[in-house]
Amino acid sequence: MCQVEEEYHEQLERVDTPSASKKCVKCKEELAAVVIRAGDAYCRKCFRESFIHKFRAMLGKTRVIFPGEKVLLAVSGGPSSCSMLSQVQEGVSQNAHKKLRFFPGIVYIDEGGALGQCKEMRQKTTSELCDMFRSTGFPFYILPLEQVLDLPGSVLTPSPPSDQPGSVYKAAVDLFLQSGDSSSDGKAEEQECVSLPAVQESHTRLLQQLIGSAQTLTAKQDLLNTFRQHLLVHTARTRGYSKLMQGDSCTRLAVKLLTSISLGRGAQLAQDTGFSDCRYGDVTVVRPMREYSAKEIAYYNHMFKVPSVVIPNLDTKMPDKASIQRLTQNFVTKLQADFHSTVSTIYRTGEKLQTAGRDSSAAEDAKRCVLCVCGLDTAAEEASALQATLISEQLSQSSVKPEPPASVGQCCSSERPCGGAEGTGDCCRSSRDHEATDLRSLLCYSCRRTVRDMSSVDCLPQYVLSVAQRRQNRSAMKEQISEFLLDDADENN
Numbered sequence: 222m223c224q225v226e227e228e229y230h231e232q233l234e235r236v237d238t239p240s241a242s243k244k245c246v247k248c249k250e251e252l253a254a255v256v257i258r259a260g261d262a263y264c265r266k267c268f269r270e271s272f273i274h275k276f277r278a279m280l281g282k283t284r285v286i287f288p289g290e291k292v293l294l295a296v297s298g299g300p301s302s303c304s305m306l307s308q309v310q311e312g313v314s315q316n317a318h319k320k321l322r323f324f325p326g327i328v329y330i331d332e333g334g335a336l337g338q339c340k341e342m343r344q345k346t347t348s349e350l351c352d353m354f355r356s357t358g359f360p361f362y363i364l365p366l367e368q369v370l371d372l373p374g375s376v377l378t379p380s381p382p383s384d385q386p387g388s389v390y391k392a393a394v395d396l397f398l399q400s401g402d403s404s405s406d407g408k409a410e411e412q413e414c415v416s417l418p419a420v421q422e423s424h425t426r427l428l429q430q431l432i433g434s435a436q437t438l439t440a441k442q443d444l445l446n447t448f449r450q451h452l453l454v455h456t457a458r459t460r461g462y463s464k465l466m467q468g469d470s471c472t473r474l475a476v477k478l479l480t481s482i483s484l485g486r487g488a489q490l491a492q493d494t495g496f497s498d499c500r501y502g503d504v505t506v507v508r509p510m511r512e513y514s515a516k517e518i519a520y521y522n523h524m525f526k527v528p529s530v531v532i533p534n535l536d537t538k539m540p541d542k543a544s545i546q547r548l549t550q551n552f553v554t555k556l557q558a559d560f561h562s563t564v565s566t567i568y569r570t571g572e573k574l575q576t577a578g579r580d581s582s583a584a585e586d587a588k589r590c591v592l593c594v595c596g597l598d599t600a601a602e603e604a605s606a607l608q609a610t611l612i613s614e615q616l617s618q619s620s621v622k623p624e625p626p627a628s629v630g631q632c633c634s635s636e637r638p639c640g641g642a643e644g645t646g647d648c649c650r651s652s653r654d655h656e657a658t659d660l661r662s663l664l665c666y667s668c669r670r671t672v673r674d675m676s677s678v679d680c681l682p683q684y685v686l687s688v689a690q691r692r693q694n695r696s697a698m699k700e701q702i703s704e705f706l707l708d709d710a711d712e713n714n
Contacts, residue, residue: 226588239626242620243262244262245264245267246260246261246262246263247263247264247265247267247271248264248265248266248267250267251264251265251267251526252264252670253523253691254268255268255524257336257514257516257517257520258561258679259561261330265524268324268521268524269519269521269524269657272306272314272513272517272521274306275512275513276305276312276509276510277308277312277319277321279496279509279511279512280321280509281319282626283496283497283507285464285496285497285505285507286464286507287323288322288323288324288393288396288398289323289324289392289393289400289462290323290324290463290464291324291325291326291460291461291462291464292309292323292324292325292462292463292464292465292466293325293326293327293328293456293457293462293464293465293466294306294325294328294359294466294468295328295452295453295458295465295466295467295468296328296329296354296468297325297329297330297331297468297532298348298350298529298530298531298532299468299529299530299532300348300515300518300519300522300527300529301468301469301470301473301510301513301521302467302468302510302520302531303353303468303527303529304346304468304510304513304521304522304527305466305509305510306327306357306468307320307355307469307527308509309321309466310357310359310520313325318443322394323464325356325359326355326359326360326361326362326413326460327359327360327362328361328362328363328364328453328456329347329350329354329361329362329363329364330364330365330366330449330452331343331344331346331347331364331366331417332366332449332534333362333365334365334366334367334420334424334425334428334429334430335366335428335429335445335535336533336534336535337429338553338589340532341470344417344419346530346532347416347417349361349530350530351363351414351416353370353528353530354414355414360413360414360420361413361414361681362415362456362460363415363416363417364415364417364418364452364456365418365420366428366445366448366449366452367420367421367425367428369448369451369452369682370424370427370428370431370450370682371453371496372451372452372455372682372684372685373375373455373684374526374684374687374688374691376454376455376458376684377451377589377591377684377685377688378586378595378688379502379503379586379594380498380501380502380503380505381500381502381503382499382502382505382574384678385677387527387683394585398535399625402450403480409553411689412486422443429596429682430444431444431680431681432444433531433681434675434677434680435671435674435675435678436536436674436675436676437514437544437674438536438539438543438544438547439545439546439572439576439674440670440671440675441535441544441598441670442477442535442536442544442546443667443671444671445535447592447668449595450454450683452560452636453465454501454504457504458503458504462504463503463504463505464505464506465504465506466506466507466508466509467503467506467507468510469489469508469510469511470510470511470513470514470518471510471511471512471513471514471515471564471565471568472514472515472516472553472554472557472564474494474511474568474571475553475564475567475571476546476549476550476554477494478490478493478494478567478568478571479549479552479553480545480546480549480550480565481493481494481667483545483681484574484667484670485666485667485670486665486666486667488596488598488665489593489595489598489665489667490571490574491574492595494571495508495572496508496509498650500594500595501517501594510664511568514564514565533679551597553567561668584704586625587690587695587696588600588693589636589692590663590664590665590668591660591663591664591668591685591688591689591692591703592664592665592671593665593668595665596665597663597664597665598665598666599664599665599669601636607666628679658694659688659689660672660678660686661673663689663693664694
């Protein structure tokens, strides 16, 4: 046991912490300019080379992006996505050492309408981003989030993946080299620019009503992320892009992993945090920035003058406990400040997680969630935690309701308010509850929790409701003719 009188001055040794005054761990010559982790001190030149090599090595070893493909870069204006844009811009240049052989485009989704921003603020933000995108020479598209209200139902139906230029990546590279590198010709073409179009005030009000129908900030952020992803995938399809590149960093994915588990998305972790996400079929989502920490990206952008735009979001200036997403983010970042291996440990653990069951990319259309397009995870056994939760929810919501009056069928068609003279509204409320129950049966567990926090499912976009109605009609038709269908066992006999 330690004693007060004991002295430890002779046994204690001072441990030198890494500092910028040490030599670079790579070249061993120049003084270190930045310290990323304990023991990883780099000079300016070596840090830049290591940063660039990590990005191109990630794309090279995964072999997901084939030569000659069109890749759409989803840029939000933040440090991570702008750093990704800088890496792609440098990688496709003529003097690049290992040139990236795909054709990039840029897309930005303006979410100012959902946040209640004025037109002047939205135009100022988009003008700054427009100047940044125009300097790259890539085609870019600036779209308002209000366009999600006019999307077709096909965005929720995964299309078959497009044919690659070869069955093997190496064969695709040889085919591309034989056909000739046409990236120089693409520079000579006129840059396609789609700036922010005029947005009707009615669409903005409908979008605000949609986001405002969620009663918690957690559900609002979940809805916003879902519909933003729908618009990104639709833009990639209509513009002919087969890959959608997002700038999620290692820190962001670590927060997203814990948040997804907290929201009941454990079955979708492989798609939400992996390098590639094939749930949409013909459009594959890739995350090449997943090996970079937020600290590493911030150092690189500061040292090499990579521009970015500060854009507020839903949880800006909100307290730590305002939502599950923000609470998880503060928990991880504060823990990372004291224990520097927190983010990497969560990130590496998430790489090993896989779903035991059918992959969502191979799931049938009827067995997918109508919001997140992942495979349904609600087909659980009777003795499971999910079924126990659903039974508990049904028991807590069950109550004795009075029988509707005889004239209830005419109340909705008359000019007077629903519910007759008493104004109870039981008939329409019961019909809305029935519609919400039918919709929840087509959702995964996490999306069910999100829709449950909404005041009304009628606020959802029309393409979501139409796809849900079509699936319900097909399910009812299949149930009616089920006795006339042959099972697999009958066909074998």
